[in-house]
Amino acid sequence: MKILKKLFLLVAVLSFAATAPAQAKDSLVLDGSTTVGPIAKSFAAYFTKNYGVQVTVSESGSGNGAKSLINGACDIANMSRGMKDAEVAAAKSKGVDPVAHVVALDGIAVVVHPSNFVSALTTEQIRDIYRGKVTNWNQVGGPSAKIVVIQRESNSGTQDLFRSLVVGKKNPITKRAETQASNGAVKSRVATTPAAIGFIGLGFVDDSVKSLSVDGVKPSVETVKDGSYPVARPLFMVTDGQPTGNVKKFIELNRTEDGKQMISELGYVNKY
Amino acid sequence: MSQTNLGENRMSGAFVVSARKRTIQKGMKFAGEGLLFAIASFVAVVVLFIFFFVARDAIPFFQLRGFAEFFTSTSWYPADAPGEFGALAIIYGSAMVTVGSALIAVPLGVAAAICLSDVLPFSVRQYAKPVIEMLAAIPSVAYGFFALVIFAPLLQNFGGPIMMWAWWLIAGPFMILAVIVLADLLTSKDGEQQSGTNVKRVVLSILFSIIALGFLYWVGMSLNAIQVMTGTNALNVSIILSFMALPTIVSVSEDSLQAVGRELREGSYALGATRAETIVKTVLPAASSGILAAVILGIMRALGETMVVWMASGNSSHIPDPWYNYLDSIRTLTATIAGDMGEADQVTGSARYHVLFAMGLLLLIFSFISNLVSERIVVRQRKILSGQ
Numbered sequence: 001m002k003i004l005k006k007l008f009l010l011v012a013v014l015s016f017a018a019t020a021p022a023q024a025k026d027s028l029v030l031d032g033s034t035t036v037g038p039i040a041k042s043f044a045a046y047f048t049k050n051y052g053v054q055v056t057v058s059e060s061g062s063g064n065g066a067k068s069l070i071n072g073a074c075d076i077a078n079m080s081r082g083m084k085d086a087e088v089a090a091a092k093s094k095g096v097d098p099v100a101h102v103v104a105l106d107g108i109a110v111v112v113h114p115s116n117f118v119s120a121l122t123t124e125q126i127r128d129i130y131r132g133k134v135t136n137w138n139q140v141g142g143p144s145a146k147i148v149v150i151q152r153e154s155n156s157g158t159q160d161l162f163r164s165l166v167v168g169k170k171n172p173i174t175k176r177a178e179t180q181a182s183n184g185a186v187k188s189r190v191a192t193t194p195a196a197i198g199f200i201g202l203g204f205v206d207d208s209v210k211s212l213s214v215d216g217v218k219p220s221v222e223t224v225k226d227g228s229y230p231v232a233r234p235l236f237m238v239t240d241g242q243p244t245g246n247v248k249k250f251i252e253l254n255r256t257e258d259g260k261q262m263i264s265e266l267g268y269v270n271k272y
Numbered sequence: 273m274s275q276t277n278l279g280e281n282r283m284s285g286a287f288v289v290s291a292r293k294r295t296i297q298k299g300m301k302f303a304g305e306g307l308l309f310a311i312a313s314f315v316a317v318v319v320l321f322i323f324f325f326v327a328r329d330a331i332p333f334f335q336l337r338g339f340a341e342f343f344t345s346t347s348w349y350p351a352d353a354p355g356e357f358g359a360l361a362i363i364y365g366s367a368m369v370t371v372g373s374a375l376i377a378v379p380l381g382v383a384a385a386i387c388l389s390d391v392l393p394f395s396v397r398q399y400a401k402p403v404i405e406m407l408a409a410i411p412s413v414a415y416g417f418f419a420l421v422i423f424a425p426l427l428q429n430f431g432g433p434i435m436m437w438a439w440w441l442i443a444g445p446f447m448i449l450a451v452i453v454l455a456d457l458l459t460s461k462d463g464e465q466q467s468g469t470n471v472k473r474v475v476l477s478i479l480f481s482i483i484a485l486g487f488l489y490w491v492g493m494s495l496n497a498i499q500v501m502t503g504t505n506a507l508n509v510s511i512i513l514s515f516m517a518l519p520t521i522v523s524v525s526e527d528s529l530q531a532v533g534r535e536l537r538e539g540s541y542a543l544g545a546t547r548a549e550t551i552v553k554t555v556l557p558a559a560s561s562g563i564l565a566a567v568i569l570g571i572m573r574a575l576g577e578t579m580v581v582w583m584a585s586g587n588s589s590h591i592p593d594p595w596y597n598y599l600d601s602i603r604t605l606t607a608t609i610a611g612d613m614g615e616a617d618q619v620t621g622s623a624r625y626h627v628l629f630a631m632g633l634l635l636l637i638f639s640f641i642s643n644l645v646s647e648r649i650v651v652r653q654r655k656i657l658s659g660q
Contacts, residue, residue, distance in 0.1 A: 148502045153587075153611050154351035172349050175361070178504060178601050179587035181611065185420075192425035195501055 027054040028250055032065020032078030035157045036235045039104055040078050042262045043253050053246055069238055070096055075247050077238040080106070080157070091240075099243070100236045101251050105269040107202040107224035107232035108162055109211040111187070113194045118142040120213035123166055123230055129197060130167045132174025137195060149177040150186055150198035158183065162199050165231050199231075203267020224269045235268070323636060330633040333357075333626035342630060348589035348603075350612060350624045357627045361589045363634070365506070365602035369581060372510030372598060373517055373574040378567050380514070381521030385563075388522070389529035390537075390551050401526065408519035412579040419512045419584035424503030431500030431599070436492040443491070447484040454480055500599050504586035507598040512580050517570035524569060528562020529555060561650040568646040572639055578606040587611065605631045 028047070030040050037059040044055035057078075060068075065077035066087045071094070083091075083098055091098045110126055112118060121129075121140060128134040129147055138144040151173055152159035163169055180186045186198040191208035198209075202219060205211050211219050215230050223229035237251050253259035260270045289297075334342070337357055345358025384404065388397050427434065455477040532555050540550040556563070586601020589608075593600065609628045 146501045172347075172352065172356075175346065175348070175590035176588050176601075178502065179603070179611065181582070185583075188421065189424075189504065192421075193428060193502060 026052065028076065028246055029056045029074040030076045030078055031058040031060055031068040031074040033062040033080040034059045035080040035106065036078035036103065038266050039263060039268060042266065043250060043259065046258060046262065047250055047253065051249070069098065069240060070094055075239070076251065079236040079238055080233065082236065083238065097241045098238050099241060100238045102234040102271050103237045103251070103254050104235050104263045105224050105232055105271055106235055107219055107229055107269055108158060108199050109202050109205045109219040110197065110199050110214060110231065111190050111205065111209040111211050112197050113190060114210045115194050116142060116210065118212065119210065120216060122215050126166050126214065127168065130173050130177065131171055132176060145195040148193050148196040149174060150189055150196055151177045151179055152186065153179050153181055158199065158201055161233060162231065165233070201267055202269065221269050225271065326629055326632045326636060329626055329629035333623055333630040336623045336626065346591060350627060355624055357623060359631065361591045362603050362605055362608050364591050366575060366604040368506050368602055369509045369513060369585065369604060370571060370575045372506060373513035374571050376510060377514035377517040377521055377570055381518050381570065382525055382563060384522045385525035385529055386551060388526050390555060404522050405519050407515060412516065412577060415512050415516060416580040416583035419508055419580055420504065423508055423512065424584060427500050427503040427508055432496040432498045435498065436496040439492050439495055440488060443488060447488060451477060451480040451484050502586060502601050504584050504601050505599050506585065506592065506602045509581050509585045510598065512584065513574040513577055516577060517573045520573055521566045521570040524566035525563040528559040528566065531562065532558045561653040564646055564649055568642055572642065575638065576606060576635065578610050582607040582610050605635055
């Protein structure tokens with residue numbers, strides 16, 4: 001994967017370098033979050049095909065994306081979190097005016113086995129389950145069964161988001177928690193284990209598992225969109241000042257029908 | 273034409289060796305031996321290199337964090353801001369599945385090898401052995417998929433009954449054997465009184481049978497009552513790993529049993545030993561070093577296996593409660609290395625990166641020690657057998 005990614009980058013950079021002198025204005029450089037990466041890459045392919053503009057997408061993480069934008073190394077910074085105060089200050093001191101645009105929304109569904117009659121939990125309850133304070137379903141109004149806690153491995157973005165939104169970055173997840181390597185593996189474990197609880201990207205939810213209401217809100221495209229579902233976050237594309245020309249066109253792809261389709265096909269939620 | 277010419281040449285070469293040919297022969301011999309030596313030492317050098325490079329990246333971890341945390345703490349939070357690198361639970365998990373799979377695979381494998389080499393007729397053996405060896409050809413990811421998708425839900429839904437039936441199937445025959453032998457031993461002292469002993473034997477047999485049946489039933493029922501909460505646990509992995517280790521154990525021990533040879537067996541029969549006595553008292557001791565090597569190889573296979581444990585052990589880094597609870601999920605060294613490598617390589621130089629090499633070094637050292645131990649035992653066994 002890594003090598004492929006690097007090769008892809010190399011090819012992209014080379015082709016960019018080859019065309020850059022001739023049509024310097026007709027190219028875009030994006031850098032930043034690996035979560036926003038898939039959207040940026042499908043937008044890039046679409047943009048190049050329809051407008052003949054070369055688009056280079058790097059995935060170096062939100063922090064590096066912000067750094068690139070501040071240093072003028074990219075046109076758009078992809079970020080799965082808002083700009084930190086320190087980053088805004090650094091940008092201002094370099095004469096960069098960061099403007100964030102929500103490109104799409106990302107939600108995480110907390111799922112249990114379909115036979116479990118618990119259908120709603122509060123954020124507190126989920127936090128206590130993942131911290132190991134609550135170990136039996138009957139403590140949260142369910143059947144008497146020891147909770148099988150399932151998490152993702154430490155390098156998962158979903159795990160990262162879940163920890164920061166629900167468990168709290170400072171709080172360690174219980175040592176008893178089982179670890180699975182992908183959204184699919186978590187789903188299959190939860191689907192076959194009556195006492196399990198897990199979390200997966202909204203796009204992965206189907207009938208084999210039951211998604212819980214969190215703080216009384218059922219996860220869905222609608223509730224993620226209107227901001228009422230708590231385990232969700234906006235994904236940003238940040239520009240220097242109000243975008244114009246190709247940058248504006250690129251960022252506003254998410255308002256077009258094709259753009260919306262690409263976003264929902266990737267399992268994210270449209271803002272528009 | 274050419275064939276006869278070649279033949280003549282060879283003939284003459286064999287009888288009259290010219291100085292030039294001798295030089296060529298010497299040169300060829302030197303080149304051949306040198307090549308073989310180079311290949312053989314290359315393998316040794318590769319092992320040394322692996323040791324060197326793993327150790328080189330492992331030592332910085334101990335310099336950064338010391339030994340105490342790694343070996344005594346069970347807090348494994350490598351990704352947190354101040355990371356915690358307690359690997360005790362992970363080391364324990366590795367030990368647990370290795371012991372578990374050895375407990376299943378060794379008796380089963382050695383028994384199967386004895387059966388193949390000394391009990392079954394040759395024609396059956398011809399088919400049975402390749403089938404057992406087929407187990408080794410299945411890719412480990414297929415085992416892992418089976419363990420995760422089929423075996424784990426099966427254990428969750430029917431864990432109790434499965435364990436009950438396994439207990440009955442395994443313990444049942446042993447109980448029958450124990451009852452017969454016990455009744456025999458207790459009555460054989462009576463010596464002359466044939467009719468009396470017969471009655472006594474029957475009564476004792478019935479008594480023992482009832483006790484044995486009660487015991488079988490009681491243990492079976494307690495096993496049946498167990499609720500398996502999670503199917504991705506140490507038992508699941510131990511069973512799958514034992515099946516992966518089986519072909520190695522069966523194949524190597526069967527070879528060493530075969531190598532004992534006809535003479536020893538026939539000598540034993542000639543002294544009036546039965547087949548059972550021959551197997552237990554002659555063949556097994558003579559083949560013990562080979563069987564031991566087979567067992568060590570099988571255990572190494574189980575310890576080093578990664579894919580199955582990564583998929584089906586549950587990967588929760590805690591010591592099961594209670595410590596012998598095989599129905600709890602665990603995490604092993606190999607799975608941790610595989611699972612954490614993906615992100616750790618982005619932070620080269622950090623404790624999080626080096627800790628994985630520390631785990632690799634631990635695995636290497638362990639296999640090195642067990643190889644040394646088995647070597648020692650084999651040497652000692654040979655000395656005993658040769659009567660020194």
